Amino acid sequence: MKLLLTADLHFHIPWFEWLREVASEYDLVAIGGDLLDLENQQGMARQLIYLYEWVQRCVKRPVNLTICTGNHDFPSGAPLIYPGVPLPNGKLAILRQFASAQPWPQALKLNHQVAVDGDEKMFRFRSGENLAVTCCPYRADGYVEQLRPYALPWLVLHHEPPANSLIATPKNGSLAFAQAIRRSEPTWSLSGHVHFTVGDDNHFFERSGSTICFNCRQNPPGGLLPPEPNVIIVDSKRREATWRRWITHGSNEETTIEL
Numbered sequence: 613m614k615l616l617l618t619a620d621l622h623f624h625i626p627w628f629e630w631l632r633e634v635a636s637e638y639d640l641v642a643i644g645g646d647l648l649d650l651e652n653q654q655g656m657a658r659q660l661i662y663l664y665e666w667v668q669r670c671v672k673r674p675v676n677l678t679i680c681t682g683n684h685d686f687p688s689g690a691p692l693i694y695p696g697v698p699l700p701n702g703k704l705a706i707l708r709q710f711a712s713a714q715p716w717p718q719a720l721k722l723n724h725q726v727a728v729d730g731d732e733k734m735f736r737f738r739s740g741e742n743l744a745v746t747c748c749p750y751r752a753d754g755y756v757e758q759l760r761p762y763a764l765p766w767l768v769l770h771h772e773p774p775a776n777s778l779i780a781t782p783k784n785g786s787l788a789f790a791q792a793i794r795r796s797e798p799t800w801s802l803s804g805h806v807h808f809t810v811g812d813d814n815h816f817f818e819r820s821g822s823t824i825c826f827n828c829r830q831n832p833p834g835g836l837l838p839p840e841p842n843v844i845i846v847d848s849k850r851r852e853a854t855w856r857r858w859i860t861h862g863s864n865e866e867t868t869i870e871l
């Protein structure tokens with residue numbers, strides 16, 4: 613199976629559009645939180661409408677999509693609208709979908725190809741392979757519900773990387789998630805939250821027991837962003853994972869590890 617892992621898009625629309633273009637080349641696209649951006653002056657309502665329509669366009673193709681939320685994804689109290697930024701016409705029905713979903717990301721489950729916060733789902737790929745996926749919601753207190761162990765292979769999404777890991781450095785990471793991984797040993801985990809920092813050691817994976825934990829170390833928002841997000845491509849047939857990191861607008865580098 614071939615998986616495309618990324619995170620921290622922070623409502624950078626060219627990255628969403630690129631993902632949609634390439635998604636059908638993969639068995640699954642996984643986004644580890646911070647799809648939206650709290651600071652974005654369009655407000656959350658416009659971002660939610662875009663996200664809903666983006667998922668709508670994704671699922672028109674045979675694309676499997678899995679998403680967990682991060683700290684930027686519509687936390688309570690986030691500004692829904694800004695003065696002088698009108699809502700697009702005729703889109704209130706979409707906001708109604710979000711308002712009646714509990715929690716709101718459930719509104720993005722437009723068909724059986726999508727898994728979001730709180731879901732545990734078995735994806736069956738055309739190759740005949742299966743992948744279990746668990747999407748952990750973001751919680752400011754780091755709380756992680758008991759992970760229900762699945763048959764392997766198994767991917768767990770959790771925005772904050774495990775505590776005291778190379779993929780959390782220079783932040784602390786989530787102690788509860790580190791413990792959950794050690795207890796349940798999924799095949800892979802996907803996080804984000806801790807971006808690429810120039811001049812620091814930037815690790816994109818760490819092994820914990822039999823689990824490989826990933827963080828694509830997204831380029832942080834602001835300034836001139838590259839045309840594509842940083843991603844990790846997991847290829848189980850070749851038994852390798854490749855981190856594609858954009859150094860400048862025009863160049864990227866790839867690092868490959870064995871699975």
Ligand SMILES: [Fe+2]
Nearest residue numbers: 646682683805
């Ligand atoms: Fe984050």
